[in-house]
Amino acid sequence: xxxxxxxxxxxxxxxxxxxxxxxxxxxxxxxxxxYEYLTHEFRCLVCQDExxxxxxxxLAADLRAEVYRQVLQGRSNEQIKQYMVSRYGxxxxxxxxxQPNTWLLWFxxxxxxxxxxxxxxxxxxxxxxxxxxxxxxxxxxxxxxW
Amino acid sequence: xxxxxxxxxxxxxxxxxxxxCFFGFVGAQRRDAVWMSVVRPAATAQFxxxxxxxxxxxxxxxxxxxxxxxxAENSNTALPWPYKIAAVWGAHEGSLLLWTMILAIWTVAxxxxxxxxxxxxxxxxxxxxxxxxxxxLTFMLSVSDPFTRxxxxxxxxxxxxxxxxxxxxxxxxxMLYMGYVGLSVAFAxxxxxxxxxxxxxxxxRWSKPWTIVAWLxxxxxITLGSWWSYYVLGWGGWWFWDPVExxxxxxxxxxxxxxxxxxxxxxxxxxxSWTALLAITAFxxxxxxxxxxxxxxxxxxxxxxxxxxxxxxxxxxIAILSGGALTLYSWRAHKLVSEQGFKPxxxxxxxxxxxxxxxxxxxxxxxGTLYPLIxxxxxxxxxxxxxxxxxxxxxxxxxxxxxLMGIGPxxxxxxxxxxxxxxxxxxxxxxxxxxxxxxxxxxxxxAPVFTVVGIVTGLWLLVGVAxxxxxxxxxxxxxxxxxxxxxxxxxxxxxxVLGVFVTTSLSMAKDVTLAQGGSTVxxxxxxxxDGMTQVTGPNYKGVQARIVVTRDGxxxxxxxxxxxxxxxxxxxxxxxAIDPGLFHDLYVALGQPVGDNEWSMRFQYKPFVRxxxxxGLVMVLGGLLAASDRRYRKEVRVRNADLAGASxxxxxx
Numbered sequence: 001x002x003x004x005x006x007x008x009x010x011x012x013x014x015x016x017x018x019x020x021x022x023x024x025x026x027x028x029x030x031x032x033x034x035y036e037y038l039t040h041e042f043r044c045l046v047c048q049d050e051x052x053x054x055x056x057x058x059l060a061a062d063l064r065a066e067v068y069r070q071v072l073q074g075r076s077n078e079q080i081k082q083y084m085v086s087r088y089g090x091x092x093x094x095x096x097x098x099q100p101n102t103w104l105l106w107f108x109x110x111x112x113x114x115x116x117x118x119x120x121x122x123x124x125x126x127x128x129x130x131x132x133x134x135x136x137x138x139x140x141x142x143x144x145x146w
Numbered sequence: 147x148x149x150x151x152x153x154x155x156x157x158x159x160x161x162x163x164x165x166x167c168f169f170g171f172v173g174a175q176r177r178d179a180v181w182m183s184v185v186r187p188a189a190t191a192q193f194x195x196x197x198x199x200x201x202x203x204x205x206x207x208x209x210x211x212x213x214x215x216x217x218a219e220n221s222n223t224a225l226p227w228p229y230k231i232a233a234v235w236g237a238h239e240g241s242l243l244l245w246t247m248i249l250a251i252w253t254v255a256x257x258x259x260x261x262x263x264x265x266x267x268x269x270x271x272x273x274x275x276x277x278x279x280x281x282x283l284t285f286m287l288s289v290s291d292p293f294t295r296x297x298x299x300x301x302x303x304x305x306x307x308x309x310x311x312x313x314x315x316x317x318x319x320x321m322l323y324m325g326y327v328g329l330s331v332a333f334a335x336x337x338x339x340x341x342x343x344x345x346x347x348x349x350x351r352w353s354k355p356w357t358i359v360a361w362l363x364x365x366x367x368i369t370l371g372s373w374w375s376y377y378v379l380g381w382g383g384w385w386f387w388d389p390v391e392x393x394x395x396x397x398x399x400x401x402x403x404x405x406x407x408x409x410x411x412x413x414x415x416x417x418x419s420w421t422a423l424l425a426i427t428a429f430x431x432x433x434x435x436x437x438x439x440x441x442x443x444x445x446x447x448x449x450x451x452x453x454x455x456x457x458x459x460x461x462x463x464i465a466i467l468s469g470g471a472l473t474l475y476s477w478r479a480h481k482l483v484s485e486q487g488f489k490p491x492x493x494x495x496x497x498x499x500x501x502x503x504x505x506x507x508x509x510x511x512x513x514g515t516l517y518p519l520i521x522x523x524x525x526x527x528x529x530x531x532x533x534x535x536x537x538x539x540x541x542x543x544x545x546x547x548x549x550l551m552g553i554g555p556x557x558x559x560x561x562x563x564x565x566x567x568x569x570x571x572x573x574x575x576x577x578x579x580x581x582x583x584x585x586x587x588x589x590x591x592x593a594p595v596f597t598v599v600g601i602v603t604g605l606w607l608l609v610g611v612a613x614x615x616x617x618x619x620x621x622x623x624x625x626x627x628x629x630x631x632x633x634x635x636x637x638x639x640x641x642x643v644l645g646v647f648v649t650t651s652l653s654m655a656k657d658v659t660l661a662q663g664g665s666t667v668x669x670x671x672x673x674x675x676d677g678m679t680q681v682t683g684p685n686y687k688g689v690q691a692r693i694v695v696t697r698d699g700x701x702x703x704x705x706x707x708x709x710x711x712x713x714x715x716x717x718x719x720x721x722x723a724i725d726p727g728l729f730h731d732l733y734v735a736l737g738q739p740v741g742d743n744e745w746s747m748r749f750q751y752k753p754f755v756r757x758x759x760x761x762g763l764v765m766v767l768g769g770l771l772a773a774s775d776r777r778y779r780k781e782v783r784v785r786n787a788d789l790a791g792a793s794x795x796x797x798x799x
Contacts, residue, residue: 025656025657040533040534041534043530043532049386049388049389049532051532051533054381054383089528090527090528090529090530091528091529091530092530093529093530094530094531094532094533094534094535095532095534095535095538096529096530096531096535101521101526101527101529102517102529104513104517105513105514105517105531105535108509108510108513109506109509109510109513109539109543112506112509112510113502113503113506113543116502116503116505116506117502119502120495120498120499120502123498124488124490124495124498125490127416127486127487127488127494128487128488128489128490129487
């Protein structure tokens with residue numbers, strides 16, 4: 001706990017570790033980039049906010065090896081994610097799945113943006129009616145208005 | 147004996163904060179000049195006593211006084227002295243002391259640079275800051291005392307976290323805190339104005355330089371942190387959407403929105419009530435960040451429950467300060483109605499949109515940061531919200547904002563017309579679109595569409611910003627520091643956007659296991675592993691690899707990545723070797739030894755990554771220019787000359 005406190009104090013980091021693979025690269029670039037994509041999608045379950053690509057915990061190494069093996073077997077990203085979720089639950093996904101308990105999370109920003117733009121629209125309209133004093137004169141000197 | 151002096155100093159500081167708060171509020175209410183005259187000296191004296199406590203703790207570190215629990219846990223006799231000083235804010239209790247110290251610095255600054263402001267107003271501002279100070283001093287004296295003794299004292303301390311033993315980390319927390327705490331000034335100005343019932347364009351003019359200075363420190367702190375994580379964490383990342391990072395990014399977004407909203411209030415006397423709300427929000431987000439980091443709630447809900455006192459203390463503090471300010475706001479805000487008109491095509495509309503996007507972005511980050519905590523607390527499941535979520539939510543909010551930023555500075559206040567604007571912008575738009583097409587073709591196919599959009603957006607802004615001085619110069623318009631500041635700050639954003647998207651899409655990385663004498667090629671660079679040597683430092687030992695880099699047979703550089711083990715903490719630390727360049731970095735980090743003479747290593751080619759931090763520094767420069775604009779120094783003269791604001795009946799004093 002105390003260590004974690006220290007680490008949190010840094011304000012900017014998760015865990016003092018990073019992982020470098022020793023396996024040979026996957027046979028083709030597409031597989032390699034899928035491997036890299038997937039290892040950034042899964043959370044290292046025993047670490048503080050770290051994906052399995054960056055963690056050097058033993059569990060993360062196991063999960064990387066698992067992803068490596070499954071990519072090599074030709075399983076799709078979706079299948080691999082399902083496999084991980086079935087073993088570890090939604091917690092393992094850094095991008096939460098779209099389901100009832102995350103509706104608010106996924107729709108929230110959009111709703112807020114619509115709300116914000118709506119308020120801005122109403123405000124601009126109201127202020128527009130309020131500017132009888134403004135004259136739209138192209139010849140007006142610009143300087144004070146810049 | 148000496149550490150107890152620190153504790154006594156903190157108690158005295160608390161008494162002075164109480165006096166500052168009481169005489170400020172009550173004195174201003176009673177319009178009693180004598181009572182109010184107590185406030186400034188109280189602030190100065192408080193600063194001195196907090197300073198004494200700070201120095202006492204620093205001296206305890208320098209003298210290796212392990213009879214203090216905090217020193218024993220965060221220092222070591224072998225620790226080099228600059229890190230002993232930095233260790234003062236290396237953990238919970240000391241970082242609170244730093245927080246309080248910086249609050250005292252800001253308070254004294256406000257007290258000294260407010261001679262031209264009405265005494266009543268100053269008294270209220272300092273009273274609000276005193277209230278914040280009371281909260282943090284009580285926090286330290288009750289549940290986070292840095293001066294707690296440890297008996298019997300251990301012979302050796304446990305040493306500072308190795309990650310903190312780095313020049314970048316020495317400066318990062320103080321800069322970040324200067325920003326966090328600096329927002330308390332804007333907060334105090336807003337609350338004081340609400341209490342006084344007077345909120346006009348002069349209030350905005352007083353607030354704005356303080357807000358800009360706080361913002362520039364926040365920018366510097368975040369930039370330093372990002373740079374530090376790039377070279378210390380060892381894998382070349384520069385932003386992780388970690389909740390702790392988010393805690394610093396949300397106030398930054400709010401402060402950025404506040405600066406723009408203050409511009410409208412200052413120039414046009416409108417958006418007052420919104421500006422006040424933003425000022426309250428920005429500081430509340432700083433407090434919330436402190437809560438998130440300090441309570442332990444981010445680690446897990448359970449660790450929060452196991453020692454809830456600290457977390458609950460900060461929550462109560464937020465409830466009192468933010469809750470109180472918001473209550474006051476809802477009670478007084480109707481007085482702030484301003485009915486200055488403007489047309490839909492005007493600078494006001496653009497700045498309003500700026501605020502909508504920035505505030506929604508901050509709210510989205512807040513949602514993503516708190517959501518897993520909330521649904522876990524409600525028993526609705528365990529989920530993780532990480533970088534893939536934040537990237538997919540943040541980018542769509544920020545890209546439209548940056549597109550608008552390219553045009554916004556050309557639009558007139560009050561009203562503009564489409565024909566004039568098109569006439570002025572057509573060449574700029576042509577150049578921008580041409581640049582965007584060239585860039586899009588250059589990176590097409592190498593990068594995902596999404597990052598191509600990002601690069602194009604960055605270029606659009608770059609051209610838009612670069613043309614501002616040209617247009618102004620051709621029309622013989624003046625370059626005040628305010629204008630220059632805006633240009634630099636926007637230029638910095640363009641750099642950051644370009645850096646982020648180019649480095650995200652075009653970086654290359656390769657993990658290889660090399661034996662001595664082996665080599666690998668990445669993006670035309672050949673990296674040869676030349677051998678390993680032992681290194682020893684005061685409190686660590688480790689190994690250093692020698693990597694010779696060549697390109698087409700020609701030598702480029704030699705790089706020395708290290709892997710160190712800190713003796714006392716038994717933890718290892720990776721010191722990556724970086725060959726920096728304006729347009730690309732080469733990056734080598736050591737992994738693990740494999741077998742006898744082989745090591746796993748990561749080689750990276752990172753184009754444009756420097757632009758991220760260069761952009762941050764350019765923004766800071768912009769902030770410095772804007773904050774030193776003469777209109778904030780010569781208020782009386784400017785008020786007469788301010789044509790745009792002259793029509794306002796606002797200037798009552």
